[in-house]
Amino acid sequence: MIKNDLFLKALRGEQVERPPVWMMRQAGRYLPEFMALRDKYDFFTRCQKPELASEITVQPLRRFPLDAAILFSDILVVPQAMGINFEMRESIGPWLETPIRTMEQVQAVSVPDVNESLGYVFEAIEMTLEKLDNDVPLIGFAGSPWTILCYCVEGRGSKAFDIAKSFCFQHPEAAHLLLEKITQTTISYLKRKVEKGVSAVQIFDSWGGMLSPTDYQEFSWKYINRIVEALSEVTQVIVFGKGCWFALEEMALSKASALGVDWTLSPEHARKLVGPNMTLQGNFDPARLHSSPAVIRKMVHEMIDRFGTQRYIANLGHGILPNIPVENAEAFIRAVVDYKKN
Numbered sequence: 001m002i003k004n005d006l007f008l009k010a011l012r013g014e015q016v017e018r019p020p021v022w023m024m025r026q027a028g029r030y031l032p033e034f035m036a037l038r039d040k041y042d043f044f045t046r047c048q049k050p051e052l053a054s055e056i057t058v059q060p061l062r063r064f065p066l067d068a069a070i071l072f073s074d075i076l077v078v079p080q081a082m083g084i085n086f087e088m089r090e091s092i093g094p095w096l097e098t099p100i101r102t103m104e105q106v107q108a109v110s111v112p113d114v115n116e117s118l119g120y121v122f123e124a125i126e127m128t129l130e131k132l133d134n135d136v137p138l139i140g141f142a143g144s145p146w147t148i149l150c151y152c153v154e155g156r157g158s159k160a161f162d163i164a165k166s167f168c169f170q171h172p173e174a175a176h177l178l179l180e181k182i183t184q185t186t187i188s189y190l191k192r193k194v195e196k197g198v199s200a201v202q203i204f205d206s207w208g209g210m211l212s213p214t215d216y217q218e219f220s221w222k223y224i225n226r227i228v229e230a231l232s233e234v235t236q237v238i239v240f241g242k243g244c245w246f247a248l249e250e251m252a253l254s255k256a257s258a259l260g261v262d263w264t265l266s267p268e269h270a271r272k273l274v275g276p277n278m279t280l281q282g283n284f285d286p287a288r289l290h291s292s293p294a295v296i297r298k299m300v301h302e303m304i305d306r307f308g309t310q311r312y313i314a315n316l317g318h319g320i321l322p323n324i325p326v327e328n329a330e331a332f333i334r335a336v337v338d339y340k341k342n
Ligand code: CP3
Pocket: 023, 024, 025, 026, 027, 028, 029, 038, 043, 070, 071, 072, 073, 074, 075, 076, 088, 091, 092, 093, 094, 141, 143, 157, 204, 206, 319
């Protein structure tokens, strides 16, 4: 039994004394102890060595009273396992020497046995669970097929992912075949994570908001929903689609347990779109962590007042930025933990 099950209760829609809190990208560059390891090992080595990945996962939990841990890894380990050789380059980010832009290249992409190619992630889960000692739940995650396609086709990060979009519109068959392969791999990957002991999974659709509502259905949601259907049989699923407020109403009809929202949507609007029975997660503007701790505290309390304490998980509206002072991240978390309804 997990000692602090606030997060799981909120996912199940059960009564809680206060909302649970965690931060997207909570294991990251704003922490000096993360930077110390970053100086010694390159990014994918940190993902691939279970001792390192589990250590980085628990780093923020040693500092802050968080209600969940998220396994340190990356969404790009999935395409890597499919034979797509991503690197992480200094000041560029994810980088692919030969981006995928033709049907022949898509046909050459494999749907691997995840036990062989991603065994290091499952070992990292085992090691992390030992370190967590059942204190808080561990979240597993994957990128959405569309978001992974974006990086595979573009070959690196982008503001609008124009090349990825034109690939989908010029070569829809190839795009759908790639999305299909990513979907199949992701389902077996996440199912295995659940067998290994993660308590919930989150699907990050970081670039869903680049698509029109109609294209979102065809190129993103259709595939996310297949993952949700498959995983909801074995665990709680959270879907976070950045910029995807236009799809929330439809997402709320799925078997997801919670939906993540970014800061461009008001709590009231989000609740109206998803109805009363869906847990919402979010949506503090990550840049707002540049305000003073006192202002952060006040804004977090207002955020909870507006979302309400039930069916709600306090979080940022996207990942924490690398230049946030540690004490400001701490102010965010403590403001949730200290929240009392007036
Ligand atoms: O949330 C957590 O603490 C768990 C770890 C986590 C990472 N990446 C670690 C990481 C998670 C959940 C991710 C997901 C991820 N990775 C997403 C979806 C979420 C989002 O932010 O939209 C995406 C799009 C990626 C791809 C990726 N990986 C990018 C764009 C970058 C940043 C490149 C840069 O230099 O800014 C990464 C690298 C990455 N993944 C870092 C971390 C902590 C920075 C690592 C470093 O440079 O040391």
